Amino acid sequence: MECKICRGDSENIFSRKILDKYNVNYYQCPYCQFIQTEEPYWLHEAYQQPISVEDTGILKRNFLCAKRTTLVLSAYFNSKGRFLDYGGGTGLFVRLMRDNGFDFYWNDLHAQNIFARGFEFDFSKEQYFDAATAFECFEHFVNPHTEITKLLSIAPSIIFSTEIFSGKAPHPDNWQYYYFSHGQHISLYSLKSLQILAETYKLHLLTNKKSFHVFTPNKHSSICYELLLKFSILGLPNIISLMKRKKADSIALKTNSTIGWKL
Numbered sequence: 086m087e088c089k090i091c092r093g094d095s096e097n098i099f100s101r102k103i104l105d106k107y108n109v110n111y112y113q114c115p116y117c118q119f120i121q122t123e124e125p126y127w128l129h130e131a132y133q134q135p136i137s138v139e140d141t142g143i144l145k146r147n148f149l150c151a152k153r154t155t156l157v158l159s160a161y162f163n164s165k166g167r168f169l170d171y172g173g174g175t176g177l178f179v180r181l182m183r184d185n186g187f188d189f190y191w192n193d194l195h196a197q198n199i200f201a202r203g204f205e206f207d208f209s210k211e212q213y214f215d216a217a218t219a220f221e222c223f224e225h226f227v228n229p230h231t232e233i234t235k236l237l238s239i240a241p242s243i244i245f246s247t248e249i250f251s252g253k254a255p256h257p258d259n260w261q262y263y264y265f266s267h268g269q270h271i272s273l274y275s276l277k278s279l280q281i282l283a284e285t286y287k288l289h290l291l292t293n294k295k296s297f298h299v300f301t302p303n304k305h306s307s308i309c310y311e312l313l314l315k316f317s318i319l320g321l322p323n324i325i326s327l328m329k330r331k332k333a334d335s336i337a338l339k340t341n342s343t344i345g346w347k348l
Contacts, residue, residue, distance in 0.1 A: 088114035089121055089229055090278045099257050103127055103268040111263075113254045118275035120254055125227060131268035132195050136174060139267060143174075150220050150246060151181040152317040153297055157244060158187060158216070160313055161305060166215030169206055171236060172222035176201030183334055190214075203334070214240040216301075223247040224262070224270040229282070233300075237286060242301040249296065251276045 088095045095112035098120070103109045110123045125131075136143065158164050164187065170179050173191040179201035182189040190206040191198050198205060206212065217240040224247050226232045236243050248262045252275070257263055264270045276294060283290040283300055291299040291310040299310070 086112045086121070086123070088112075088117060088119055089272065090114065090119040091117040091281055093117070095119075095121065098254050101257055101263070101265045103265055104130060105266065107268075109268075111254075111257075114278075117278040117281045118250075118252065118254075119278040120273040120275075122271045125268070125271045127268050128227070128271075134267075136196060139264065144177075146221070146246075147177045147181060149317065150178055150218075150297075151185065153314055154182065154218060154244060155185050155187070156313050156317055157299065157310075161299070161301065161303070162242070163215050167213075169214045169217045169240060171217050171219045172196075172225070173198065173201070175199045176204075178218070178220065179204060208235070208239075212239060216240050216242040216244055219243060219245040221246055223274060224272055226272050229272055230285075233282065233286065242288075242299065242303075244299050246296050246298070247274055249274050249276055249279060249292075249294070249298075251294075 086095045086097075087093070091114060093114050093116045095114045097110050098113045100108055100110050103122075104127055107127050109127075111120060112123070113120045158168070166188065168182070168187060168189045169192060170182070170189055171192050173179055173193045174196045176191045176198040177200045179189045179191045183201065183204065189201075190204045191201045192206045192208065217236045219236065222232075223229065223245055233243070250260070250273075255262075257265075262270060262273065276292070279292065279298060280290055286300065288300040288302055289304045291301065291305060291307060293311050293314050297314060
């Protein structure tokens with residue numbers, strides 16, 4: 086099977102039952118170490134519930150991503166710019182970032198926007214963003230290159246999360262991130278596969294070598310980036326959000342003709 090990252094030949098490494106009903110083959114590329122399933126014919130069933138009942142860490146993850154993103158945007162980007170959250174789920178992250186003073190917008194093909202209504206983005210409109218975020222999305226991509234190209238067409242940098250591994254594929258009984266039961270994780274990345282993706286698009290990779298990464302055209306110190314993320318557990322993001330106070334969104338929405346306007 087052709088590797089969806091480097092186009093090399095991937096090898097069958099194991100099979101597991103998906104959604105408790107489909108026997109699915111998993112493949113790993115010997116060169117870039119990327120893991121992919123066979124073509125995911127079961128996705129229409131997997132997304133009947135866009136947010137899996139097993140995703141019990143959704144609130145904690147959104148708050149942590151908001152803290153980390155606040156620091157990353159303040160350190161490496163124009164914090165007064167415009168940003169898009171791709172695969173934004175319920176809109177909780179967008180709501181948090183807007184409350185932190187950042188001009189964020191929401192897009193998701195599967196989920197319902199609950200918390201960031203009025204700040205949706207429609208890809209049919211030509212718009213430019215300073216950066217896009219994509220948290221817990223990369224592992225859902227059927228065609229990673231297609232999705233990354235789509236994001237880079239509207240933003241030069243991508244801030245994203247996905248759990249990675251290094252080297253040999255994690256044993257299927259010892260790595261929860263496969264999530265066989267909900268069947269949505271079909272593309273799993275090694276550190277090397279992320280590095281190859283960055284090189285393909287002439288971008289630099291910043292990563293904590295665990296789950297929080299940035300593709301950016303600008304080169305930065307990886308050590309400084311890892312140290313910056315460690316500060317996210319302290320109060321620095323809260324200080325930054327206080328410094329960036331802006332007009333409340335409730336007031337901004339009243340100035341538009343309807344709630345739910347699209348860019």
